[in-house]
Each structure stands twice: as structure tokens, then as C-alpha cells.
Amino acid sequence: LTASLPRDATAADLASRLLAGDRLALARMISAVEAGRPDAREQLRCLFARTGRAHVVGVTGPPGSGKSTLTTRLALEYRARGQSVGIVAVDPTSPYSGGAILGDRVRMMELHSDPGVFMRSMATRGVMGGLARSTLDVVLLLDAFGKDVVMIETVGVGQDEVEIARAAHTTIVVGVPNLGDDIQAIKAGILEIADVLVVNKADLAGADRLVSDLRVMLQLGSAPLAGWAPPIVETVATEGVGVAELVERLAQHRVWLESSGAWHTRRAESARRQVQAIVEDRVQRRLERLTLGAEWQARFASIAAREQDPYSVAEDVLDAVTQHGQ
């Protein structure tokens, strides 16, 4: 099937082959959507009706917490249970986008050669904006492709990353003992987005302490959602310890989402976030195009010279962006 996919396949061809299970068509469609090809966007609109089945799981936590290893192990566990898996890594420190320790690489190669798994790394730098929009588009394509579980791995620092994590049905926040700043990072607000907490590297000395600290924080935090108190799962991802329990917890969370009605509420909320991401992306692209023009460049130079102020220029830019559409 794949061998016969022509180079100049239309987006409509790609979309129908994607629905028929062609991995190469999926990969090309992702690239076409990311590149903003209008015909691909049109197809994405049609594919949307075919989505909504996958369990979207966010995995977030600071660099060094072992998110990628955990994500890999989760994927292997899901595969062992006969589920197909998509992985979207939105993490500049992710080994998916570069180096990893040898053991991880071997396991990742296992995943790479498994047709039941599809991985994609998102570029998090260079392009201003658009990350949230692109990530959510890729999640939808993996969902339409028929993946049972789609995992989004993000660094839990930065607004875009938190936004992306919030778009998941179930969000895992990963911490590790003795990272020093780690507990701070968790304190600073990320705890409230956790549906399941993981203490990874639970064989290290400080693990019990971290578990009890997290328990206290959960009690001090906002009241738990009716019927769901975020569990704390201890894992040693490098050894696969605790991963089966984690998969059980994720499944329980999905059951709770569906039985409580939260599944629909979360989908509506994530629709709102996605719409917002699309609109912001469009506005940012208009802005980029507009502000590269010579007229505006001259005004920025006059701000630099303190002849004008950025607030007044911003008002004019806002008028220009909202008037000359597209």
C-alpha cells in the first residue's frame, strides 16, 4: 500500500488512505497540516468527524523526571494489552528528538519497528506560536487513524505546555525525588491539572518523602472533583515497575470520566481550547506577515529611538490585523 503512494498525492488521497490505515499517508498528512497546506486543512475538517474515540493522555513533568522512559514503557504496556498507541512528543529535552541513554534507545527502537505505534516529535522552537494548534491537529490525526491511546509528552513548564496538557482527557504529572526544584515546579500550579500523579525513580531514597509531600499538597489544594481523587502511583520506569498499575489507573480515570459525564464536559472544554489555539495561530501568522513590512519596521525603529511607544503602535497593529483579514 505504502509503496504505491505517489509523491503528488492530494490531501484527499492522503486522508482516505489514512483512514484505511496507511502509516505513510498519516505521516505525510501530518507534515501537510503542519506546513499549513490549505487542502490539508480542508481534509482535517472532514476527518474531524472520524475522531473522538482515542483516550488522550498527557504526560508532563520537569526535565529529568523520566517522562520519555515512562511514556515508552506505557506504550509497551498498552501494546501488550492489544491497544494501538500514538505518541506526540512536545518536549525539547525528549530523547525522541535526539539523544537518549542506550537502554531507552533500544526500547524506543522496539516501538519504532512496531506497526501498532506511531510517534511524532513536534518542533518547539523556531516557529513563533502555533505549537498548541499543531499538537492538537496531530492528536486528531492519530485519533482518526484509529489509535486507541494517544499520549502527549510535554515539559510541564511554560504556558503552551500546560495548555497542551489540559487538552488531554487524562493528565499524568510526573515528579522524581531529590530534583530539588521539582517539588517547587509541582507546587507552582501544575498539581491542579493532575488526574494521576506519578513518583518516578521510586527506588531512590527521597521517594517516600515526595509521596507524603504530594499527599499533603493534594489535601491542601482545591477540593477534588466529585468521585475522583488523583491517585499517586510509584514507578521505576527504567525497570517497568509500577507501569501496569499506572495503566489500570488511567483506565479507571477514563471509566470515571464517562460515568460522571466529565468526558463530555472535558471534550467541550478541549474544543474551546482547540478553537482558541486555531484562532491565536491565525492571528499570530497575520501578525508575523504584517510586522515584517517596511512600514512597520520603520515604526519599530522609532520605538527603539523612543520617538513612539509600543502601546500606541500596538493599537495600530491591532487595527491593521483585524481589518485586512487573511
Place this chain on the structure above:
Amino acid sequence: LTASLPRDATAADLASRLLAGDRLALARMISAVEAGRPDAREQLRCLFARTGRAHVVGVTGPPGSGKSTLTTRLALEYRARGQSVGIVAVDPTSPYSGGAILGDRVRMMELHSDPGVFMRSMATRGVMGGLARSTLDVVLLLDAFGKDVVMIETVGVGQDEVEIARAAHTTIVVGVPNLGDDIQAIKAGILEIADVLVVNKADLAGADRLVSDLRVMLQLGSAPLAGWAPPIVETVATEGVGVAELVERLAQHRVWLESSGAWHTRRAESARRQVQAIVEDRVQRRLERLTLGAEWQARFASIAAREQDPYSVAEDVLDAVTQHGQ
């Protein structure tokens, strides 16, 4: 002076007292600007003409690299040289916003009681968007207040953080040996924004290795700007080692910026970024307001039910946002 500042002081009062050196007026003005008080925004516009003198230094690097300790030590070194200092911490893991090890706390208290230093932590969570805009506003207020040096501390992960770091005149990227993911994070694009590289905790075993790795990466990277090759400075921030050399390097960078004409180019570029941040913030706030309405909520629910698609709804939202302005 401070004692006589009335609670209901107008933004114009705050602005004139700020220019006269009243710290409390500065703090209140920052809060008023962050809260989006229209009169405060109006005053910010006027204060802008009084800015442009401070050397704005970005300090960025992954959690655990010792950025906050380094920032504190830099501030003490600048103070010893008779320079006044502003610090803006945009870092959820920063001890300025919470816990820190005892030695750091003591040094920070030293800074807190020094009238030549003003510190502000930015909330990086909760509010959707607006972080870049608020941070740049606070930098301008500190500049107008007369600070010689304004340091912005950010976690070097996430688009907002990178954007903010780029708004500085001089950007320090901090790495530490043996952080594992650290070199990855640096590889993933942050190196290109570094004007000065710091290898902190240079007394650890892996420091020489990190220095030589960074040197190779700098050579492999894009061609250095004419006349400026980013130096690598080794520090042990907890002991203050290397901090004086770092301050020298920062001063050299400023001299280079001015003599090469890059100072003006960077200011124009940072004006562009600031204008863009203001516009995006305005659009986001319009979006938030708009999408909370019952009409749109019903449409998000219909997306959740797969009756509509987010791309079509986004077009309608875009039309609505750009038509009913402010």
C-alpha cells in the same frame, strides 16, 4: 515619602512618584499595570519615553542549573560596583517565588533589605497568555525607575520563556554538568540565543566535559555575529566564584552592542516583540471574554459531540473577534 502614598493614588501620582524614586509607587504601579488598569496603561505609555537606559540581561537555563543563585550573586556583584539592580523572575521553580536552600535565602534577604535592588516574581500560571506582555511591562517600569541593570530570570524551556529571553540585550544561558537532559535542552535551540554561556557548578567532575561539548556546539552552530563570539564562563554561584568575570563579560557585550550598532537593531527587534506581545495579549483577552458566552459554549459542546468541527467554528470566532473590537 512612602508613608504618605495614599491608597487611592491615581496612576499619574504613582508614575510621578516612581520617577522620583519611590519604591512603593513602583510596586503599586507594577500591580496596576498587571491588573490592566486603563489609567496605569496610559501612564506606562508616558513613562516609555523615560526608558532605554538600563542594560537588560536575560538569565535562562533548565531547573536545577542554579539560575536564581547566580542571579542573586550577579546582583550582589553589581551592587558592589555601585550599580542599581532590578530582578524579574519568570520561573515557577524560582526560590524568589517560594522555597530556597538556607544559604540562598540569607543572601536573598540581604538583597531584599538593600534599597538599590528591586525584585518581582511573575505569576506564570493561571492567567492564560499575557506573560510576555506583563514581563516586558515590568522591565520597562524598572528601567524608568532608573535601575542600571534589569535581570530577567526564566526557565529556558517553553516558547514564552524563549521569547522573553530574546527581549533582553544580553542573554546568559546557564548549564550545569551531569544534569542529563541539560545538554539536550541546550542543543534543542537555546544555544542560538546565548550571548554568554555559563557553566555553573564548575567544581563538579563533569564541568570540563560540558565546556568542551559547548565549545564544539558553538563551532557547529550558526556563524557568530560579526565581532562577538559567545564566551563560556565557569562559575560556582553558591561560592561567588566566576561572578566578577561574568559581570565583565556582560559589560563587554554591552560595549560591543553599542559599538557595532547591534544595540539599536536589538532594541528595534525587541520593540517588535513587545508590540506583538501586546497585540496577542489583547486578542487573547477578547477571545477569553467572547468564548465564555452561552452561544459559543453551545457550539463547543456541539464540537464535542462531533456535530461541528473546530476549524469552522474557529473561523467564526476569528470573524467575531476582529469585528466587535474592544
